[in-house]
Amino acid sequence: MRIEDHTLNRLFFDWLLPIAIFVIIWIFISRKMSTMGSGVLNIGRNRARIHADDGPKVTFKDVAGVSEAKMELEEVIKFLKDSDYYKSLGGHMPKGVLLVGPPGTGKTLLAKAVAGEADVPFFSMSGSDFIEMFVGVGAARVRDLFEQARKKAPCIIFIDELDAIGRSRGAAQMVGGHDEREQTLNQLLVEMDGFDTTSGVVVMGATNRPEILDKALLRAGRFDRQIVVDKPDYKDRVEILKIHIRKLKLGEDIDLDVIAQRTPGFVGADLANICNEAAILAARHGHKAVMMSDFEAAIDRVLAGPEKKNRVLSPDEKKRVAFHESGHALVAVNVPTGEPVHKVSIIPRGVGALGYTLQLPVQEKFLSTKNELLDQIAVLLGGRVAEELIYGDVSSGAQNDLERASQIARAMVTQLGMSEKLGPITYGEEQRAQYLGVSGGTERNYSEATAKAIDDEVKRIVTDNLTRVRHILKENREHLEKLTAHLYEKEVIYGRDVYAICNVPAPDKKEKG
Numbered sequence: 001m002r003i004e005d006h007t008l009n010r011l012f013f014d015w016l017l018p019i020a021i022f023v024i025i026w027i028f029i030s031r032k033m034s035t036m037g038s039g040v041l042n043i044g045r046n047r048a049r050i051h052a053d054d055g056p057k058v059t060f061k062d063v064a065g066v067s068e069a070k071m072e073l074e075e076v077i078k079f080l081k082d083s084d085y086y087k088s089l090g091g092h093m094p095k096g097v098l099l100v101g102p103p104g105t106g107k108t109l110l111a112k113a114v115a116g117e118a119d120v121p122f123f124s125m126s127g128s129d130f131i132e133m134f135v136g137v138g139a140a141r142v143r144d145l146f147e148q149a150r151k152k153a154p155c156i157i158f159i160d161e162l163d164a165i166g167r168s169r170g171a172a173q174m175v176g177g178h179d180e181r182e183q184t185l186n187q188l189l190v191e192m193d194g195f196d197t198t199s200g201v202v203v204m205g206a207t208n209r210p211e212i213l214d215k216a217l218l219r220a221g222r223f224d225r226q227i228v229v230d231k232p233d234y235k236d237r238v239e240i241l242k243i244h245i246r247k248l249k250l251g252e253d254i255d256l257d258v259i260a261q262r263t264p265g266f267v268g269a270d271l272a273n274i275c276n277e278a279a280i281l282a283a284r285h286g287h288k289a290v291m292m293s294d295f296e297a298a299i300d301r302v303l304a305g306p307e308k309k310n311r312v313l314s315p316d317e318k319k320r321v322a323f324h325e326s327g328h329a330l331v332a333v334n335v336p337t338g339e340p341v342h343k344v345s346i347i348p349r350g351v352g353a354l355g356y357t358l359q360l361p362v363q364e365k366f367l368s369t370k371n372e373l374l375d376q377i378a379v380l381l382g383g384r385v386a387e388e389l390i391y392g393d394v395s396s397g398a399q400n401d402l403e404r405a406s407q408i409a410r411a412m413v414t415q416l417g418m419s420e421k422l423g424p425i426t427y428g429e430e431q432r433a434q435y436l437g438v439s440g441g442t443e444r445n446y447s448e449a450t451a452k453a454i455d456d457e458v459k460r461i462v463t464d465n466l467t468r469v470r471h472i473l474k475e476n477r478e479h480l481e482k483l484t485a486h487l488y489e490k491e492v493i494y495g496r497d498v499y500a501i502c503n504v505p506a507p508d509k510k511e512k513g
Protein backbone atom coordinates (compact mmCIF):
# COMPACT_ATOMS: atom_id res chain seq x y z
CA MET A 1 0.00 0.00 0.00
CA ARG A 2 2.63 2.49 0.96
CA ILE A 3 4.83 1.46 -1.89
CA GLU A 4 2.02 1.82 -4.40
CA ASP A 5 1.24 5.25 -3.06
CA HIS A 6 4.80 6.25 -3.58
CA THR A 7 4.93 5.14 -7.21
CA LEU A 8 1.66 6.95 -7.92
CA ASN A 9 3.16 10.10 -6.53
CA ARG A 10 6.22 9.68 -8.66
CA LEU A 11 4.17 9.05 -11.73
CA PHE A 12 2.32 12.31 -11.16
CA PHE A 13 5.22 14.64 -10.30
CA ASP A 14 7.83 13.23 -12.63
CA TRP A 15 5.66 12.74 -15.70
CA LEU A 16 2.16 14.10 -15.72
CA LEU A 17 2.80 17.50 -14.14
CA PRO A 18 5.61 18.55 -16.49
CA ILE A 19 3.57 17.44 -19.48
CA ALA A 20 0.57 19.39 -18.25
CA ILE A 21 2.69 22.51 -17.75
CA PHE A 22 4.18 22.12 -21.17
CA VAL A 23 0.77 21.82 -22.81
CA ILE A 24 -0.50 24.92 -21.03
CA ILE A 25 2.51 26.95 -22.16
CA TRP A 26 2.08 25.68 -25.69
CA ILE A 27 -1.53 26.76 -25.83
CA PHE A 28 -0.60 30.15 -24.44
CA ILE A 29 2.12 30.71 -27.03
CA SER A 30 0.05 29.66 -29.99
CA ARG A 31 -2.80 31.95 -28.90
CA LYS A 32 -0.45 34.85 -28.52
CA MET A 33 1.00 34.22 -31.94
CA SER A 34 -2.34 34.18 -33.64
CA THR A 35 -3.31 37.50 -32.08
CA MET A 36 -0.06 39.07 -33.19
CA GLY A 37 -0.50 38.01 -36.75
CA SER A 38 2.34 36.96 -38.90
CA GLY A 39 5.88 35.96 -38.17
CA VAL A 40 7.55 33.70 -35.72
CA LEU A 41 7.14 35.53 -32.45
CA ASN A 42 7.33 38.79 -34.35
CA ILE A 43 10.93 39.52 -33.55
CA GLY A 44 11.22 42.04 -36.35
CA ARG A 45 8.26 44.07 -35.21
CA ASN A 46 9.20 47.54 -34.27
CA ARG A 47 9.71 49.11 -30.95
CA ALA A 48 9.79 52.59 -32.39
CA ARG A 49 7.73 54.86 -30.23
CA ILE A 50 5.71 57.85 -31.19
CA HIS A 51 6.98 60.34 -28.71
CA ALA A 52 4.47 63.04 -29.42
CA ASP A 53 2.01 60.94 -27.47
CA ASP A 54 3.90 60.34 -24.28
CA GLY A 55 4.56 62.98 -21.71
CA PRO A 56 4.56 66.72 -22.04
CA LYS A 57 5.74 68.18 -25.29
CA VAL A 58 9.36 69.29 -25.50
CA THR A 59 9.95 72.61 -27.21
CA PHE A 60 12.85 74.96 -27.80
CA LYS A 61 12.07 76.58 -24.46
CA ASP A 62 13.38 73.44 -22.78
CA VAL A 63 16.70 73.65 -24.60
CA ALA A 64 19.07 76.41 -23.58
CA GLY A 65 22.21 77.56 -25.31
CA VAL A 66 22.98 75.87 -28.66
CA SER A 67 21.57 78.91 -30.42
CA GLU A 68 23.35 78.19 -33.69
CA ALA A 69 21.89 74.70 -33.87
CA LYS A 70 18.44 76.05 -33.08
CA MET A 71 18.73 78.60 -35.85
CA GLU A 72 19.62 75.95 -38.38
CA LEU A 73 16.79 73.74 -37.23
CA GLU A 74 14.25 76.55 -37.64
CA GLU A 75 14.17 75.78 -41.33
CA VAL A 76 13.38 72.13 -40.75
CA ILE A 77 10.55 73.15 -38.45
CA LYS A 78 9.13 75.53 -41.01
CA PHE A 79 9.18 72.80 -43.58
CA LEU A 80 7.46 70.27 -41.33
CA LYS A 81 4.82 72.78 -40.32
CA ASP A 82 3.94 73.71 -43.82
CA SER A 83 5.21 71.02 -46.12
CA ASP A 84 2.45 71.70 -48.66
CA TYR A 85 3.64 75.24 -49.10
CA TYR A 86 7.20 74.08 -49.67
CA LYS A 87 5.99 71.43 -52.08
CA SER A 88 4.05 74.01 -54.07
CA LEU A 89 7.24 76.01 -54.43
CA GLY A 90 9.05 72.93 -55.58
CA GLY A 91 11.14 73.31 -52.47
CA HIS A 92 13.79 70.89 -51.59
CA MET A 93 14.42 69.88 -48.01
CA PRO A 94 17.43 68.13 -46.66
CA LYS A 95 16.43 64.53 -46.08
CA GLY A 96 18.81 63.89 -43.30
CA VAL A 97 20.02 66.19 -40.56
CA LEU A 98 22.84 64.95 -38.41
CA LEU A 99 23.37 66.40 -34.95
CA VAL A 100 27.00 66.13 -33.97
CA GLY A 101 28.40 66.86 -30.52
CA PRO A 102 29.78 65.46 -27.29
CA PRO A 103 27.51 63.29 -25.11
CA GLY A 104 25.01 65.12 -22.93
CA THR A 105 24.94 68.34 -24.92
CA GLY A 106 21.25 67.96 -25.69
CA LYS A 107 21.13 66.32 -29.12
CA THR A 108 18.29 63.99 -28.26
CA LEU A 109 16.50 66.82 -26.52
CA LEU A 110 16.88 69.06 -29.58
CA ALA A 111 15.46 66.44 -31.91
CA LYS A 112 12.43 66.03 -29.67
CA ALA A 113 12.07 69.79 -29.50
CA VAL A 114 12.00 70.04 -33.29
CA ALA A 115 9.09 67.59 -33.31
CA GLY A 116 7.44 69.54 -30.50
CA GLU A 117 7.86 72.88 -32.22
CA ALA A 118 6.53 71.59 -35.51
CA ASP A 119 3.87 69.55 -33.73
CA VAL A 120 4.51 66.42 -35.74
CA PRO A 121 4.91 62.77 -34.67
CA PHE A 122 8.33 61.71 -33.54
CA PHE A 123 9.57 58.21 -34.26
CA SER A 124 12.70 57.51 -32.36
CA MET A 125 15.02 54.58 -32.15
CA SER A 126 18.51 54.20 -30.92
CA GLY A 127 21.19 52.72 -33.15
CA SER A 128 21.87 50.02 -30.62
CA ASP A 129 18.20 48.94 -30.70
CA PHE A 130 18.65 47.88 -34.28
CA ILE A 131 21.46 45.53 -33.56
CA GLU A 132 20.12 42.25 -32.25
CA MET A 133 21.34 38.74 -31.90
CA PHE A 134 19.61 37.59 -35.03
CA VAL A 135 20.88 38.55 -38.43
CA GLY A 136 18.27 40.36 -40.45
CA VAL A 137 16.29 41.72 -37.53
CA GLY A 138 17.91 45.16 -37.65
CA ALA A 139 17.17 45.54 -41.35
CA ALA A 140 13.55 44.51 -40.77
CA ARG A 141 13.26 47.10 -38.03
CA VAL A 142 14.57 49.84 -40.28
CA ARG A 143 12.09 48.90 -42.99
CA ASP A 144 9.28 48.88 -40.51
CA LEU A 145 10.26 52.19 -38.98
CA PHE A 146 10.17 53.95 -42.32
CA GLU A 147 6.94 52.28 -43.27
CA GLN A 148 5.23 53.48 -40.10
CA ALA A 149 6.64 56.96 -40.50
CA ARG A 150 5.57 57.38 -44.11
CA LYS A 151 1.99 56.78 -43.07
CA LYS A 152 2.18 59.59 -40.55
CA ALA A 153 4.04 62.20 -42.61
CA PRO A 154 4.89 64.95 -42.00
CA CYS A 155 6.96 63.54 -39.19
CA ILE A 156 10.43 63.03 -37.86
CA ILE A 157 12.39 59.83 -37.73
CA PHE A 158 15.14 60.14 -35.17
CA ILE A 159 17.98 57.65 -35.04
CA ASP A 160 19.99 58.19 -31.90
CA GLU A 161 23.54 56.86 -31.60
CA LEU A 162 23.77 56.56 -35.34
CA ASP A 163 27.36 55.36 -35.05
CA ALA A 164 26.15 52.04 -33.62
CA ILE A 165 24.88 51.09 -37.09
CA GLY A 166 26.67 53.60 -39.25
CA ARG A 167 30.23 52.70 -38.38
CA SER A 168 32.48 52.60 -41.38
CA ARG A 169 32.12 49.28 -43.12
CA GLY A 170 35.75 49.02 -44.05
CA ALA A 171 37.12 49.34 -40.55
CA ALA A 172 38.42 46.34 -38.70
CA GLN A 173 35.56 44.84 -36.76
CA MET A 174 34.90 42.22 -34.21
CA VAL A 175 33.84 38.86 -35.48
CA GLY A 176 30.08 38.40 -35.25
CA GLY A 177 27.90 41.53 -35.17
CA HIS A 178 29.51 42.56 -38.45
CA ASP A 179 27.06 41.08 -40.94
CA GLU A 180 24.10 42.21 -38.96
CA ARG A 181 25.25 45.78 -38.78
CA GLU A 182 26.16 45.90 -42.41
CA GLN A 183 22.72 44.67 -43.42
CA THR A 184 21.08 47.21 -41.15
CA LEU A 185 23.17 50.03 -42.54
CA ASN A 186 22.45 48.98 -46.11
CA GLN A 187 18.74 48.91 -45.38
CA LEU A 188 18.95 52.39 -43.89
CA LEU A 189 20.67 53.68 -47.02
CA VAL A 190 18.07 52.02 -49.21
CA GLU A 191 15.22 53.56 -47.22
CA MET A 192 16.76 57.01 -47.26
CA ASP A 193 17.20 56.85 -51.00
CA GLY A 194 13.73 55.46 -51.43
CA PHE A 195 11.65 58.47 -50.48
CA ASP A 196 11.79 61.86 -52.02
CA THR A 197 12.16 65.11 -50.21
CA THR A 198 8.58 66.15 -50.76
CA SER A 199 7.19 63.26 -48.72
CA GLY A 200 7.41 65.30 -45.52
CA VAL A 201 9.56 62.82 -43.65
CA VAL A 202 12.71 64.27 -42.15
CA VAL A 203 15.32 61.89 -40.84
CA MET A 204 17.39 63.16 -37.97
CA GLY A 205 20.39 61.40 -36.53
CA ALA A 206 22.69 62.04 -33.62
CA THR A 207 26.24 60.96 -32.96
CA ASN A 208 29.21 61.95 -30.88
CA ARG A 209 31.62 60.19 -33.19
CA PRO A 210 31.08 61.56 -36.69
CA GLU A 211 34.55 60.54 -37.76
CA ILE A 212 33.78 56.82 -37.66
CA LEU A 213 30.60 57.07 -39.72
CA ASP A 214 30.49 55.34 -43.06
CA LYS A 215 31.06 57.88 -45.81
CA ALA A 216 28.01 56.59 -47.65
CA LEU A 217 25.80 57.95 -44.87
CA LEU A 218 27.07 61.48 -45.33
CA ARG A 219 26.61 61.64 -49.07
CA ALA A 220 24.18 64.01 -50.73
CA GLY A 221 20.58 62.92 -50.25
CA ARG A 222 21.35 61.22 -46.97
CA PHE A 223 22.70 62.90 -43.83
CA ASP A 224 24.03 65.73 -45.91
CA ARG A 225 23.42 68.47 -43.39
CA GLN A 226 25.45 68.42 -40.21
CA ILE A 227 24.67 70.59 -37.23
CA VAL A 228 27.19 70.97 -34.45
CA VAL A 229 25.87 70.90 -30.90
CA ASP A 230 28.73 72.19 -28.82
CA LYS A 231 29.49 72.30 -25.13
CA PRO A 232 27.89 75.30 -23.43
CA ASP A 233 29.94 78.34 -22.54
CA TYR A 234 29.53 80.27 -19.31
CA LYS A 235 26.47 82.24 -20.42
CA ASP A 236 24.77 79.14 -21.80
CA ARG A 237 25.40 77.23 -18.60
CA VAL A 238 23.50 79.88 -16.67
CA GLU A 239 20.59 79.50 -19.09
CA ILE A 240 20.62 75.71 -18.82
CA LEU A 241 20.68 75.93 -15.03
CA LYS A 242 17.66 78.21 -15.17
CA ILE A 243 15.73 75.50 -16.97
CA HIS A 244 16.62 72.78 -14.52
CA ILE A 245 15.97 74.74 -11.34
CA ARG A 246 12.38 75.34 -12.39
CA LYS A 247 11.30 72.24 -10.49
CA LEU A 248 13.36 73.02 -7.38
CA LYS A 249 12.50 75.05 -4.34
CA LEU A 250 15.50 77.32 -4.02
CA GLY A 251 17.02 78.99 -1.00
CA GLU A 252 17.77 82.67 -1.07
CA ASP A 253 21.51 82.33 -1.28
CA ILE A 254 21.50 80.63 -4.69
CA ASP A 255 23.77 82.31 -7.21
CA LEU A 256 23.60 80.71 -10.64
CA ASP A 257 26.54 82.77 -11.87
CA VAL A 258 28.77 81.17 -9.28
CA ILE A 259 27.57 77.68 -10.15
CA ALA A 260 28.19 78.33 -13.85
CA GLN A 261 31.58 79.79 -12.98
CA ARG A 262 32.57 76.60 -11.23
CA THR A 263 31.57 74.26 -14.02
CA PRO A 264 33.44 74.95 -17.25
CA GLY A 265 33.37 71.86 -19.47
CA PHE A 266 30.09 70.64 -18.02
CA VAL A 267 27.40 69.76 -20.54
CA GLY A 268 23.64 70.11 -20.15
CA ALA A 269 23.27 66.59 -18.82
CA ASP A 270 25.86 67.29 -16.10
CA LEU A 271 24.08 70.47 -15.08
CA ALA A 272 20.73 68.68 -14.93
CA ASN A 273 22.43 66.07 -12.81
CA ILE A 274 23.80 68.70 -10.44
CA CYS A 275 20.37 70.21 -9.88
CA ASN A 276 19.00 66.78 -9.12
CA GLU A 277 21.86 65.90 -6.76
CA ALA A 278 21.51 69.22 -4.98
CA ALA A 279 17.85 68.50 -4.26
CA ILE A 280 18.70 65.05 -2.93
CA LEU A 281 21.41 66.47 -0.70
CA ALA A 282 19.09 69.19 0.56
CA ALA A 283 16.55 66.56 1.56
CA ARG A 284 19.22 64.50 3.25
CA HIS A 285 20.28 67.47 5.34
CA GLY A 286 16.72 68.39 6.16
CA HIS A 287 16.90 71.81 4.50
CA LYS A 288 13.65 73.62 3.81
CA ALA A 289 14.92 74.68 0.39
CA VAL A 290 17.90 73.83 -1.78
CA MET A 291 20.83 75.92 -0.56
CA MET A 292 24.02 77.03 -2.22
CA SER A 293 25.96 74.61 -0.03
CA ASP A 294 23.91 71.76 -1.51
CA PHE A 295 24.89 72.88 -4.99
CA GLU A 296 28.55 73.11 -4.02
CA ALA A 297 28.44 69.59 -2.63
CA ALA A 298 26.56 68.36 -5.72
CA ILE A 299 29.22 69.78 -8.02
CA ASP A 300 31.90 68.01 -6.03
CA ARG A 301 30.00 64.76 -6.26
CA VAL A 302 29.50 65.01 -9.99
CA LEU A 303 33.15 65.91 -10.39
CA ALA A 304 34.19 62.88 -8.42
CA GLY A 305 32.13 60.69 -10.75
CA PRO A 306 33.97 58.07 -12.76
CA GLU A 307 34.83 59.86 -16.01
CA LYS A 308 34.62 63.46 -14.98
CA LYS A 309 37.99 63.62 -13.27
CA ASN A 310 40.30 66.38 -14.45
CA ARG A 311 37.59 67.78 -16.58
CA VAL A 312 37.17 70.92 -14.63
CA LEU A 313 40.08 73.27 -14.21
CA SER A 314 40.82 75.02 -10.97
CA PRO A 315 40.53 78.81 -11.21
CA ASP A 316 44.33 79.02 -11.29
CA GLU A 317 44.59 76.57 -14.13
CA LYS A 318 41.81 78.29 -15.99
CA LYS A 319 43.69 81.56 -15.70
CA ARG A 320 46.83 79.94 -17.02
CA VAL A 321 44.98 78.43 -19.96
CA ALA A 322 43.45 81.84 -20.65
CA PHE A 323 46.90 83.42 -20.76
CA HIS A 324 48.17 80.61 -22.97
CA GLU A 325 45.39 80.93 -25.53
CA SER A 326 45.53 84.71 -25.44
CA GLY A 327 49.23 84.38 -26.24
CA HIS A 328 48.44 82.41 -29.38
CA ALA A 329 45.76 84.89 -30.41
CA LEU A 330 47.84 87.97 -29.72
CA VAL A 331 50.74 86.70 -31.80
CA ALA A 332 48.35 85.67 -34.56
CA VAL A 333 46.96 89.16 -34.92
CA ASN A 334 50.39 90.80 -34.73
CA VAL A 335 52.49 88.81 -37.18
CA PRO A 336 52.41 90.10 -40.77
CA THR A 337 50.85 87.05 -42.43
CA GLY A 338 48.81 85.63 -39.55
CA GLU A 339 45.59 83.98 -40.58
CA PRO A 340 42.53 85.73 -39.17
CA VAL A 341 41.62 84.70 -35.63
CA HIS A 342 38.08 83.39 -35.64
CA LYS A 343 37.48 82.10 -32.14
CA VAL A 344 39.37 81.55 -28.91
CA SER A 345 38.03 79.13 -26.34
CA ILE A 346 39.06 77.88 -22.93
CA ILE A 347 36.28 75.33 -22.58
CA PRO A 348 38.04 72.00 -22.08
CA ARG A 349 37.46 69.50 -24.83
CA GLY A 350 38.20 65.86 -24.30
CA VAL A 351 41.31 64.76 -22.51
CA GLY A 352 44.04 66.56 -24.40
CA ALA A 353 42.97 70.06 -25.24
CA LEU A 354 42.29 72.57 -22.51
CA GLY A 355 41.56 75.36 -24.93
CA TYR A 356 42.09 76.32 -28.51
CA THR A 357 42.57 79.25 -30.82
CA LEU A 358 40.89 78.87 -34.15
CA GLN A 359 42.26 80.66 -37.16
CA LEU A 360 40.47 80.58 -40.46
CA PRO A 361 42.26 81.45 -43.67
CA VAL A 362 40.68 84.24 -45.68
CA GLN A 363 40.66 81.95 -48.64
CA GLU A 364 41.50 78.36 -49.17
CA LYS A 365 45.21 77.97 -49.53
CA PHE A 366 47.25 75.53 -51.50
CA LEU A 367 50.64 77.13 -51.05
CA SER A 368 52.45 78.56 -48.09
CA THR A 369 55.35 80.95 -48.36
CA LYS A 370 58.36 80.84 -46.13
CA ASN A 371 57.18 83.89 -44.20
CA GLU A 372 53.79 82.36 -43.66
CA LEU A 373 55.33 79.22 -42.23
CA LEU A 374 57.55 81.26 -39.93
CA ASP A 375 54.49 83.12 -38.72
CA GLN A 376 52.69 79.85 -38.09
CA ILE A 377 55.58 78.74 -35.92
CA ALA A 378 55.43 82.04 -34.06
CA VAL A 379 51.71 81.63 -33.36
CA LEU A 380 52.29 78.12 -32.05
CA LEU A 381 54.95 79.41 -29.68
CA GLY A 382 52.73 82.25 -28.47
CA GLY A 383 50.99 80.14 -25.83
CA ARG A 384 54.14 78.98 -24.16
CA VAL A 385 55.81 82.37 -24.25
CA ALA A 386 52.75 84.02 -22.68
CA GLU A 387 52.95 81.58 -19.77
CA GLU A 388 56.65 82.21 -19.45
CA LEU A 389 56.14 85.96 -19.44
CA ILE A 390 53.40 85.97 -16.82
CA TYR A 391 54.39 83.10 -14.55
CA GLY A 392 58.11 82.91 -15.14
CA ASP A 393 57.80 79.22 -15.94
CA VAL A 394 56.04 77.03 -18.46
CA SER A 395 53.54 74.19 -18.13
CA SER A 396 52.99 70.87 -19.83
CA GLY A 397 50.08 72.36 -21.77
CA ALA A 398 52.27 73.51 -24.65
CA GLN A 399 53.56 70.12 -25.67
CA ASN A 400 51.42 69.76 -28.75
CA ASP A 401 52.26 73.30 -29.85
CA LEU A 402 55.97 72.63 -29.66
CA GLU A 403 55.61 69.40 -31.54
CA ARG A 404 53.80 71.11 -34.38
CA ALA A 405 56.23 74.03 -34.43
CA SER A 406 59.19 71.67 -34.69
CA GLN A 407 57.46 69.70 -37.42
CA ILE A 408 56.96 72.81 -39.53
CA ALA A 409 60.54 73.92 -38.96
CA ARG A 410 61.88 70.49 -39.86
CA ALA A 411 59.78 70.32 -43.00
CA MET A 412 61.08 73.75 -44.02
CA VAL A 413 64.64 72.54 -43.73
CA THR A 414 64.42 69.00 -45.05
CA GLN A 415 61.60 69.05 -47.57
CA LEU A 416 60.88 72.58 -48.70
CA GLY A 417 64.42 73.83 -49.18
CA MET A 418 63.69 76.96 -47.18
CA SER A 419 66.91 77.02 -45.22
CA GLU A 420 69.75 79.04 -46.70
CA LYS A 421 72.31 76.99 -44.90
CA LEU A 422 71.20 73.64 -46.25
CA GLY A 423 70.08 74.91 -49.59
CA PRO A 424 67.26 73.91 -51.91
CA ILE A 425 67.76 70.21 -51.42
CA THR A 426 65.45 67.63 -49.90
CA TYR A 427 66.77 65.36 -47.25
CA GLY A 428 65.48 61.93 -46.42
CA GLU A 429 63.69 59.73 -48.88
CA GLU A 430 60.09 58.90 -48.29
CA GLN A 431 59.57 55.16 -48.10
CA ARG A 432 57.49 54.13 -51.05
CA ALA A 433 55.96 51.16 -49.30
CA GLN A 434 52.65 52.56 -48.24
CA TYR A 435 50.67 50.54 -45.79
CA LEU A 436 47.00 51.46 -45.52
CA GLY A 437 47.71 55.01 -46.55
CA VAL A 438 50.25 55.47 -43.80
CA SER A 439 53.65 56.39 -45.01
CA GLY A 440 56.37 53.94 -44.19
CA GLY A 441 58.47 56.76 -42.76
CA THR A 442 61.57 58.34 -44.19
CA GLU A 443 64.89 56.77 -44.80
CA ARG A 444 68.01 58.73 -44.03
CA ASN A 445 70.07 59.36 -47.11
CA TYR A 446 72.56 61.88 -45.75
CA SER A 447 75.61 61.92 -43.56
CA GLU A 448 75.92 62.26 -39.84
CA ALA A 449 77.30 65.77 -40.32
CA THR A 450 74.29 66.80 -42.39
CA ALA A 451 71.99 65.37 -39.74
CA LYS A 452 73.65 67.60 -37.20
CA ALA A 453 73.36 70.60 -39.52
CA ILE A 454 69.66 69.90 -39.99
CA ASP A 455 69.06 69.66 -36.27
CA ASP A 456 70.93 72.90 -35.69
CA GLU A 457 68.98 74.65 -38.40
CA VAL A 458 65.62 73.44 -37.07
CA LYS A 459 66.62 74.63 -33.64
CA ARG A 460 67.72 77.99 -34.98
CA ILE A 461 64.41 78.57 -36.76
CA VAL A 462 62.44 77.76 -33.62
CA THR A 463 64.60 79.84 -31.28
CA ASP A 464 64.67 82.81 -33.67
CA ASN A 465 60.91 82.78 -33.58
CA LEU A 466 60.92 82.38 -29.84
CA THR A 467 62.85 85.64 -29.58
CA ARG A 468 60.48 87.32 -31.98
CA VAL A 469 57.42 86.12 -30.05
CA ARG A 470 58.90 87.21 -26.71
CA HIS A 471 59.35 90.64 -28.18
CA ILE A 472 55.79 90.82 -29.52
CA LEU A 473 54.24 89.75 -26.23
CA LYS A 474 56.39 92.06 -24.11
CA GLU A 475 55.50 95.00 -26.32
CA ASN A 476 51.82 94.15 -26.03
CA ARG A 477 51.68 92.96 -22.46
CA GLU A 478 48.81 95.27 -21.65
CA HIS A 479 46.75 93.79 -24.48
CA LEU A 480 47.66 90.32 -23.34
CA GLU A 481 46.32 90.99 -19.87
CA LYS A 482 43.14 92.56 -21.19
CA LEU A 483 42.53 89.73 -23.62
CA THR A 484 43.10 87.17 -20.89
CA ALA A 485 40.70 88.85 -18.49
CA HIS A 486 38.02 88.97 -21.17
CA LEU A 487 38.59 85.36 -22.17
CA TYR A 488 38.62 84.20 -18.56
CA GLU A 489 35.24 85.75 -18.04
CA LYS A 490 33.54 84.76 -21.29
CA GLU A 491 35.37 81.47 -21.98
CA VAL A 492 34.71 81.85 -25.68
CA ILE A 493 35.50 85.02 -27.58
CA TYR A 494 35.31 85.77 -31.25
CA GLY A 495 37.65 87.39 -33.73
CA ARG A 496 36.04 90.81 -33.67
CA ASP A 497 36.64 91.22 -29.92
CA VAL A 498 40.18 89.94 -30.21
CA TYR A 499 41.11 92.53 -32.83
CA ALA A 500 39.37 95.30 -30.92
CA ILE A 501 41.15 94.49 -27.66
CA CYS A 502 44.53 94.14 -29.38
CA ASN A 503 43.97 97.40 -31.19
CA VAL A 504 44.66 95.82 -34.57
CA PRO A 505 42.38 96.40 -37.55
CA ALA A 506 40.37 93.27 -38.29
CA PRO A 507 41.28 91.59 -41.57
CA ASP A 508 39.04 92.47 -44.45
CA LYS A 509 36.63 89.63 -45.15
CA LYS A 510 35.84 91.09 -48.56
CA GLU A 511 39.22 90.07 -49.88
CA LYS A 512 37.72 86.64 -50.30
CA GLY A 513 37.46 85.09 -53.72
Ligand code: ADP
Pocket: 062, 063, 064, 065, 066, 101, 102, 103, 104, 105, 106, 107, 108, 109, 110, 206, 240, 243, 267, 268, 269, 270, 272
Ligand atom coordinates in the same frame (compact mmCIF):
# COMPACT_ATOMS: atom_id res chain seq x y z
P1 ADP B 1 22.74 63.91 -25.89
O1 ADP B 1 21.65 63.28 -26.68
O2 ADP B 1 23.45 65.01 -26.61
O3 ADP B 1 23.69 62.95 -25.28
P2 ADP B 1 20.56 64.54 -24.19
O4 ADP B 1 19.68 65.29 -25.11
O5 ADP B 1 20.23 63.11 -23.97
O6 ADP B 1 22.07 64.66 -24.65
O7 ADP B 1 20.62 65.33 -22.81
C1 ADP B 1 20.39 64.69 -21.58
C2 ADP B 1 19.67 65.62 -20.64
O8 ADP B 1 20.51 66.71 -20.27
C3 ADP B 1 18.45 66.25 -21.23
O9 ADP B 1 17.34 65.44 -21.07
C4 ADP B 1 18.33 67.55 -20.46
O10 ADP B 1 17.69 67.34 -19.22
C5 ADP B 1 19.76 67.90 -20.19
N1 ADP B 1 20.26 68.84 -21.20
C6 ADP B 1 21.26 68.60 -22.08
N2 ADP B 1 21.49 69.67 -22.85
C7 ADP B 1 20.62 70.62 -22.47
C8 ADP B 1 20.36 71.97 -22.90
N3 ADP B 1 21.07 72.54 -23.91
N4 ADP B 1 19.38 72.66 -22.29
C9 ADP B 1 18.67 72.09 -21.29
N5 ADP B 1 18.87 70.84 -20.85
C10 ADP B 1 19.83 70.09 -21.41
Ligand code: MG
Pocket: 104, 107, 108, 109, 160, 206
Ligand atom coordinates in the same frame (compact mmCIF):
# COMPACT_ATOMS: atom_id res chain seq x y z
MG1 MG C 1 21.30 61.30 -26.73
Ligand code: ZN
Pocket: 324, 328, 383, 384, 397, 398, 401
Ligand atom coordinates in the same frame (compact mmCIF):
# COMPACT_ATOMS: atom_id res chain seq x y z
ZN1 ZN D 1 48.68 76.10 -27.18
